[in-house]
Amino acid sequence: MGNNLLANYGEVVAVILFGIGFTNLLLQKNMIKKIIGLNIMDTAIYLFLALKGYIRGRIAPIVVNGDLNPETYINPVPSGLVLTGIVVSVSVTALMLSLTIRLYRRYHTLDLDEITTRLKKEGR
């Protein structure tokens, strides 16, 4: 158990980061901190994927001197997944930020709980 954790220290870091991001997104009151949490969470997943695609001693899958032997290169699929994931993450972050701007213009606060209590008081 302990040896596995030591050998795969990268994955361990990724999972810890995922946990940090997840709890921040869930529990922070401040919208900006929530969004930072979201980004930490997504980045942790990309770190995890990138580590899984990497094979020690091999190079990036770009053919330069006609070497078509797959043993030379790392697995390119996780890198492709990371790219797709980054696109999704960027658009979602943009949407969250725009929602935050709307909320701030209306209520002059970034605290989501305070906005909720104020809405309840308005009673609409």
Place this chain on the structure above:
Amino acid sequence: MDIIRNFPCLSILLSMFTAIICSALKGKGARRLSTLVVGIVGILSAATLFFTMTTGEHYVYVMGHFPAPFGNEIRFGCLEAGMALFFCVIMLLSLFGGRHKIQMEIDLHKENLYYIMVDLLLSSLLALVYTNDIFTAYVFVEINTIAACGLIMITEHGRTIEAATRYMIMSLLGSGLFLIGICLLYDMTGHLLMSNIHESIQAIVADGTYTIPVLVTIALIVVGIAIKSALFPFHAWLPDAYGYSTVSSAAMLSSLVSKGYIFLLIKLIYRVIGFDIFLESKIINVLFVFGLAGMIMGSVNAIKENDIRRMISYSSVAQIGYIYMGFGLGTSAGVVASVFHILSHAATKSLLFVAGVGLTDVSGGHKNFEKLTGAAYRNKMAGVAFTVGSLSMVGIPVFAGFVSKLLFAQAAVQNHSKLLPTLIVLAISTVLNAIYFMKTVIRIYTPVHSKYASVSVKENPVYAVTLICFIVLNIVLGMCSEPITDWIIKGLSLFA
């Protein structure tokens, strides 16, 4: 007939490109084009359904002619095609039923943006239904979330923006868990196509090597999707999102968005994880318990509510609980009941939302029950439709809700250890449903001298026709349950 095999891919692309074209159109043009496209996609799905029903097989559509382990695939059988058709019908009816409210509540220069979101929602739903690639499923889950968020926040007032923010936060938590589940799955199996993953998973489980990782993966994926589809403890955003957005959005969100995720979960259970392996994991009991809790708590919250839209929204929480309880039973009959409940709940809940808006319109726009007294006399069609929807939700024979409750009860009989809790909670939940729905029906049929003017059917014929279509759909689901359950059983057998 071979050309029909292209239809699923074509309908996804068609709705996606319509979204792009709508951004260049004015509100009215966008509305016409989107309605047309939803209709066309419905016809294409009906053709696909007919084709798959007659041949009785499933088909794999290889995107870009890359063979199996590398390329992206679409796979469809009769259940997928029928689901796509059903989603199109509900979407079309919701759009027609809420059309006058869309024009009233949304700024004129923003109306085309609403239809962009509708088209994106349709394309992502179709992709979730048809795709055979797990990472494509993730991307379209996110597109679905973004489109749904747009549908909630298009009517700009504080409540909807706050609701959209809460919805986004919960959805992102769910998709984070879902994504890391997919990554673990890819690491263990080395595949992204669902059928290939299934083979590897079976080999892994037979070897007994990665038992804990497989369990963790199943947990992450199931919990991620459960959060996204608002299973009981994760439903905090739901009443505001459904209660304050425009009525078409509320109808589509409750009957399509969450159902799309649940359909994806069924697909993952059958095609990726495998039903037997899913049964052996203990996740199924967790779903069962939370489903039961949702059935009770959703109804209790609905009884406490004094706002008709929020009451219907809380009822959605209870119905999502029913669906997860069906998974939790752990028999294939339970899954059949869940799929049927997806259909019946979608048909009924969108009917209730659309009828509810007719009732609030003739009560000066007020949504609380004191003002709604006698509303059914002021708008007769909406009153009848709301009564039909309520009877269906409570589970009166002839209507759709009865059949799904019957199927749940029958499925529970097959599982002895879970029989008693299921039946008890079903009975309690039915009584609670009856309390709040019948309370509302009695309230709207209480004659009163009101200062609000009544509305005749002729004033808004589109709305009346939509309600009639919804009622007919409900009765058809209730009366012709046998061919429909046969179709579901056949479709599920083609799934794996």
